[in-house]
Amino acid sequence: MTYADVNGVRLWYEVHGAGRPLVxxxxxxxxxxTFAPVLPHLVTRRQVVAVDLQGHGRTADVDRxxxxxxxxxxxxxxLRHLDLPAADVLGYSLGGGVALRAAIQHPDLVRRLVLVSTPYRRQGxxxxxxxxxxxxxxxxxxxMRGTPPHERYERVAPRPQDWPALWAKTGELLRREYDWSAAVAALPMPVLLVFADADSIPVHHVAEFFGLLGGGHRDAGGDxxxxxxxxxxxxxxxxxxxxxxxxxxPAAVLPFLTHEVRAPE
Incomplete structure (x- = not known):
């Protein structure tokens, strides 16, 4: 549990377990x-590297x-700092957008990608x-002061007074339009999409996302x-x-990460 100085950010990360890395x-x-409830399940099979993103948790914000x-x-x-080429990456919600961009921008660094409750475009x-x-x-x-997210931030953030600035910066990010459909269709690695059946993302967007990855276009066949x-x-x-x-x-994620994935013939 320590920091890495990358891109002008003092990035907090934690390493748990052993085996192939899962970020x-x-x-x-x-x-x-956030991942505390599922971490015990994941570390039975993987080395887990959990990260606090810019301005979140123990990672202080920077002037960008x-x-x-x-x-x-x-x-x-x-990943390069830790010498972890071809790691598996799992991102949830905002972190899913970051994970997806990491796979788009650095496909050589991501072996398999898991996106949890994440759209590929803002209108999703x-x-x-x-x-x-x-x-x-x-x-x-x-x-939001006094809520569980705020209490956790107050407890671990290097500068708890940055709470309002985090909301301002996040709101500015979330108002920006984006559509990564072309880049998603070109991803070279296997991707697991995980959604709740009562998610904040409608089922039709889920189907479109899977379709961009080659899913839902034909019957898989008996074999x-x-x-x-x-x-x-x-x-x-x-x-x-x-x-x-x-x-x-983890019951959905671990088989995808640990079992052989056969591409269609």
């Missing part, structure tokens, strides 16, 4: 503690905007979710040879907010 990237206003692309560069630099969120994202600013930060290298999991009885702590998540 975990938390969601907005979260930290490495929050961007998926720049945080992806931080992750890539950390439900309209009411987009409206809530667009409203995030310092005033909302004040209303499975028509199955794409990428996979889709929709976990029942969960939402965008509790999926990351459910034991159903």
């Amino acid at each position: 975990l990237l938390h969601g907005g206003y979260g930290s490495t503690e 905007p929050l961007r998926h692309e720049s945080m992806a560069e931080d992750v890539a630099a950390l 969120w439900y309209p009411e979710v987009l409206a809530a994202m667009a409203a995030q600013d310092e005033r909302v930060a004040e209303r 499975g040879t028509g199955r794409p290298a990428s996979r889709l999991a929709v976990l029942p009885g969960l939402t965008h907010y509790d999926i990351v702590g459910s034991p159903a998540l």
Whole structure:
């Protein structure tokens, strides 16, 4: 549990377990503690490297905007710093966008990619979710004081007074339009998409995302040879907010990471 100086950011990371590395990237206003409920399941099979992204958790903010692309560069630099070529990367929500950009920008560094409750374009969120994202600013930060995310931030952040600035920067990020569909379709590594059946992302976007990765275009055949290298999991009885702590998540993720994935013939 320590820091790495990468790209002008003092990036906090933790290493747990042994084996092939799996990098975990938390969601907005979260930290490495986001994955505490599922960490015991993951470390039985993998070496887990959990990261606090710019301005989150134990990683202090720096004088640059929050961007998926720049945080992806931080992750890539950390992988090189730790000499972890071809690591597996799992990102949740905001961290999923960072993980996806890391795979797009540095495909040589990502062996397999797991995206949890993550759209490939901004308009992939439900309209009411987009409206809530667009409203995030310092005033909302004040209303969030005393909530579990704020209490965790107060406990671990190097500068707890940056809480309002984090909300302002995050809101500015979440108001930016993006559509990474062309880059998604060109990804060379297998991807596992994991969503809740009551997610903040509609099912039609989930199907479109899987389609970009080669899924859902034809029957796999009796022997499975028509199955794409990428996979889709929709976990029942969960939402965008509790999926990351459910034991159903590692149950879906670990087979994808540890079993051979056969590309269609």
